[in-house]
Amino acid sequence: MKQLWLFNQINSDLQRVEKELHAYIETDFPVLDQSAVQLLDAGGKRLRPAFTLLAGKFYGYPIDKLLPVAMALELIHMATLVHDDVVDASTTRRGRPTVKAKWGNIVSIATGDYLLAKALELLAQINHPDVSRILAEVSVEMSQGEIQQIKASNDVNQNLKQYYYRIKRKTAMLISASCKLGAIVSSAPRREVWALGAYGHDLGMAFQVVDDVLDVTSEASELGKPVGGDIRQGIMTLPLILALDRSKDKDQLRKILGKTEKTEGEITESIRMIKESGAIEASMHYVDLYINKANTHLQELPNVPTRKALVELACFIKARKF
């Protein structure tokens, strides 16, 4: 698991989430066990559990209540990843082969269903109506976002509104829920639950824009997956939408991005055009706006050290390279 130094104050509990998740998803089915563990071990930053724990830090940190919620959030996230891999036809994630690449679509679907079922099981144990309701609402929205992404593939006439609609559902809503639920199970005042949710939403939006920028600007070795994956799959991300508007080669770019199948040469060429158009800098400007907005919401919260950590986390999102 890649550890962020920002998570120092919750480090040992994040490791506990990790360990308990391992035990919780264990099953007697060799393939299922391997695929779920592969997915868990591929790691990631465990952002969602971290947000839940950090939100709890403001309100007495009732770890026994926070832990199952953090686990449920990561299970839902993992399930969407493994189903997305089928949708995206991805072969590597975080430098490792995806479940899909290793075992195929069928195991990917079953693994996702299994992880969702385990999340449902945890929710039944948590037995908190608000937790169940919020996660159900987010799940419905997430599946609708998935469909919108399919529908909008290779559509070069997309606008910013459609893009924001999609990344809100793909990323921001679950991160927002992670913050909110940490506050809710810690009995935070209503106004502060709202503020943490708003912080998570804005941070999640910034996080996804950075992700979409990295897909264009990064190196495969840093990214853990091939660069230009979104372009290859016809996903119209912010840098693409902005470049289609401002590139001096916009007609040529439009032609490439509108194709269902693109050659590697066309992908390299479109990356060059996107970078030259200034779309990367413009995208990062949106990141700044979201991060500033996220930090504003933190002013509503008690001034404890965790608040400073959350501000730093927001700044880190912008600077991240992976």
Add this chain to the structure above:
Amino acid sequence: MKQLWLFNQINSDLQRVEKELHAYIETDFPVLDQSAVQLLDAGGKRLRPAFTLLAGKFYGYPIDKLLPVAMALELIHMATLVHDDVVDASTTRRGRPTVKAKWGNIVSIATGDYLLAKALELLAQINHPDVSRILAEVSVEMSQGEIQQIKASNDVNQNLKQYYYRIKRKTAMLISASCKLGAIVSSAPRREVWALGAYGHDLGMAFQVVDDVLDVTSEASELGKPVGGDIRQGIMTLPLILALDRSKDKDQLRKILGKTEKTEGEITESIRMIKESGAIEASMHYVDLYINKANTHLQELPNVPTRKALVELACFIKARKF
């Protein structure tokens, strides 16, 4: 919706389940809306909602409590169908093209995830810890059954125990839960909740064996999907397992069923061998055993007219042709 005359006493409420499901899954996303509605309209016998309503009939029939549970059960069932279609590579179901055949794997996954999310939303509204717990447990088991089916594909050395393990998870557990939950939300005595669950389990097992027999003996026009689908996909059902043991052509049958790819000629040939072996009659003997067992459990329940309907339902399961 194909209506069974046995459901006369709950007919209008089953139609209400249907109508409310239509309204509940409605979404602004054209593809998602169409795929979910296609799945719903393909119909089926709405067995699971029917069992929930019938179970409630024993205990005052609190329809407002029964309705959302019946809907959640059908949503979970629909979600597994649409994900199974990807796994099974089926192109028709109940005489209509599957979501997979019409829109592809990606929409099938998203549609299944959407329906599961809507079920989760309903469960959050129902807010009954036993309902959530039981459906979570069943969902976990169902996804494990799915994996076992993948793992056991084309494995001609399977035994009855493995087969029963699989159909329990594929079918019996959700039907058992349908009966049990109808009783639970109607505040049935504990012992009777158990008896209804046991009835549902045994009936579900019988139902799946009949399904597996029909796949061999039926005509495509009656079945609504191609005959021999299980053989084509390498799913070792009871008639196959029994025929592998008793057919005079067992070596040849073993050779065909063990192949990953089978020609249509080989499928026709294997159907002939299975029928000749007496495996169909032997399978139906197991159906009898399960149905008798199911009816025994009904003796624990109050002697109301619904009890007679459930006995008749069990007998109908055996005689069904679709």
